[in-house]
Amino acid sequence: MKVTVVQGIMDANKRVARANQALFARHRLLVLNLMSSPGAGKTALLERTIRDLRGELRIGVIEGDIQTSLDAERIERAGAAYAHQINTQGACHIDGNMIAPVIEEMDLGALDLLVVENVGNLVCPAEFDLGEDRKVVLFSVTEGEDKPKKYPLMFQESDLMLVHKIDLLPHLDTDLALIHRHALEVHPDLTILDLSCKSGQGLEAFYTWLRAEIARKRAAPA
Ligand SMILES: Nc1nc2c(ncn2[C@@H]2O[C@H](COP(=O)(O)OP(=O)(O)O)[C@@H](O)[C@H]2O)c(=O)[nH]1
Ligand SMILES: [Mg+2]
Numbered sequence: 001m002k003v004t005v006v007q008g009i010m011d012a013n014k015r016v017a018r019a020n021q022a023l024f025a026r027h028r029l030l031v032l033n034l035m036s037s038p039g040a041g042k043t044a045l046l047e048r049t050i051r052d053l054r055g056e057l058r059i060g061v062i063e064g065d066i067q068t069s070l071d072a073e074r075i076e077r078a079g080a081a082y083a084h085q086i087n088t089q090g091a092c093h094i095d096g097n098m099i100a101p102v103i104e105e106m107d108l109g110a111l112d113l114l115v116v117e118n119v120g121n122l123v124c125p126a127e128f129d130l131g132e133d134r135k136v137v138l139f140s141v142t143e144g145e146d147k148p149k150k151y152p153l154m155f156q157e158s159d160l161m162l163v164h165k166i167d168l169l170p171h172l173d174t175d176l177a178l179i180h181r182h183a184l185e186v187h188p189d190l191t192i193l194d195l196s197c198k199s200g201q202g203l204e205a206f207y208t209w210l211r212a213e214i215a216r217k218r219a220a221p222a
């Protein structure tokens, strides 16, 4: 496995994101930008998805963390077709510049899906396009019903919201319907799926969404 360390390069993110997008389009490869606060379960969901869909989808993951290669090691152990760790050295999000040299080196044609696991943070990851097709926000039921209203940009920018760890609901006072209502207040068209990678509840609906998005991207003009 390879670890890339990036310094604070921040120039012209939009331009780089467009170039990344063109490269993904040439390969008709679906790319997701997976965002959440730290600990919502991004890596756990990816590990489960890779294990469940092994044999059907070749999934690659670019991991973004301030430090360590722990997540890419987990992804590799889960049997991913490709795993790469980016260390941002303090930066609290991934931007288009950081993934550009990584995707240039990769064999994008060997994948059915590429996921970028962003740095755990509900704020600035939403501000930086990577050239992805879809932004996905993972939000766990332990984070408080008010967060979609407090961090609206994340929920406005995202195409899909995954409400995670619903296996915990019997132990909590969390109002799941209120989480939905607050997210829909800031983004009325937001697609919302409830799931748990621990119990497996809701995963089939997520996989159905993935398959549909992959099919749509494959049919899109290069
Ligand atoms: N109860 C429960 N815990 C989960 C679930 N998914 C992940 N976790 C736990 O959440 C913690 C953070 O998971 P991780 O994948 O490292 O989160 P990340 O920081 O978003 O990548 C770990 O202790 C996981 O065991 C779930 O579906 N249910
Ligand atoms: Mg992680």
Ligand SMILES: [Zn+2]
Pocket: 091, 092, 093, 124, 125
């Ligand atoms: Zn940041």
